[in-house]
Amino acid sequence: MTGEPKVRTVLGDIDPAELGVTNSHDHLFFASKQLPGQELDDPAxxxxxxxxxxxxxxxxxxxxxxxxxxRRTRELASISQRLGVHVVAAAGLHRAEHYAPAVLGHVVDNLAREFVADLTEGTQPADLPGEPRTGPRAGLVKVAGAFHTIDSHARLTMTAAAVAHQETGAPIAVHLELGTAGLETVELLCGKLDVPPQQVILGHLNRNPDPRIQREIAETGVFLGFDGPSRANHATDWRLFDGLEALVEAGHGGQLLLGGDTTTAAARYQPGASYLLTTLAPRLTEQLGGDVVTAMLVANPARAFATSWLA
Structure with missing residues (x-):
């Protein structure tokens, strides 16, 4: 790829150095049939x-x-502009169970084309088939693995994401189901589909706190996302610190990202996106040092979400 790396935000491309303190994985808007009554859909x-x-x-x-x-990308752009906070939106497709069959039927036959269009032309308003692409452009492709495996849906979406990456340079962010199948995901994306490891971000590694697996994944060169803190039932808070410390001591501090991953109305304020800065970062600073935590929040996201865009 050629040209200076940029981060594609909902307001346009920026220099990675402008990104600043970053919540590397969260949701201001999110609604799934898997979470009835917990929709995040209020712009205010x-x-x-x-x-x-x-x-x-x-x-x-x-x-x-x-x-x-x-995803409501036009609202994201309006809020971003009004508040002066950079926001990056996602193209891509989640696990199949999150969608009604009609929605999947609209896109699955042309996934790569859909992903590329979201990245280069703009996202569809309200994600309605047939609507003109007048929304902001997405800045990454988000796809999802299955529990402990790469099922047919995950293979389809990851293959389309790899095509979209080759055509645009976009980073690929992967939801690992309960933190599993990380090595299998890297083998597919980076081994078979030729996506550079530094353009792949694996999310939810804190949900499967196996230090050996985390170390093996880190050795591939991908970025590792530790997101959704304060979910005790996912073994996050009480194992997160030792896991991050082990990865830092092994020389992988430059690959670590932190995020809130708020996906329900119940979690919007408890703990909420700010928990990352009010609680998690200070505790991590005590254990790992300020420079290490600053890298996780500033320098690492600036590299993870930047690319030399081809389109």
């Missing part, structure tokens, strides 16, 4: 969350909400 609430994140020292938020799950 989203603005309040983003403002609080800014007041706490945040400068950028990466929304991993893909096609069909109420």
């Amino acid at each position: 609430d989203a603005a309040e969350v983003l403002l609080d994140f800014k007041v706490r020292g945040g400068a950028a938020l990466v929304q991993w909400t893909p096609y069909g799950l109420t």
Whole structure:
């Protein structure tokens, strides 16, 4: 790829150095049939969350909400401009169970084309088939693995994401189901589909706190996302610190990203996106040191979400 790396935000491309303190995985808008009654779909609430994140020292938020799950990119752009916080939106597709059959039927036959269009032309308003692409452009492709395996749906979406990466340079962010199948995902994306490891971000590694697996994944060169803190039932808080410390000591501090991953109305304020800065970062600083935590929040996201865009 040629040209200076840029991060593609909902307001346009910026220099990676402008990104600042970054929540590397969260959702201001998200709605799935798997979570009835827990929709994040209120622009006023989203603005309040983003403002609080800014007041706490945040400068950028990466929304991993893909096609069909109420990503509301035009509202993202409006809120971003009004508050002065960078926001990155996602193209892509989640696990099949999140969608009604009609939604999947609209896109599965032309996934790569859909992904590329979201990245280069703009996202569809309200994700409605047939609507003109007048929304902001996405800045990454988000796809999802299956529990402990790469099923047929994951193979389809990851292959389309790899094509979209080759055509645009876009980073690929992967939801690992309960943190599993990380090595299998890297083998497919980087081994068989030729996506550079530094352009792949694996999410939810904190949900499968196996230090040996985390170390093996880190040795491949991909970015490792530790997101969704304060979910005790996912073994996050009480194992997160030792896991991050082990990876830093092994020389992988430059690959670590932190995020909030708020996906339900119940979690919007408890703990919420700002928990990352009000609680998690100070505790990590005590254990790992300020420079290490700053890298996770600033330098690492600036590299993870930047690319020399081809289109």
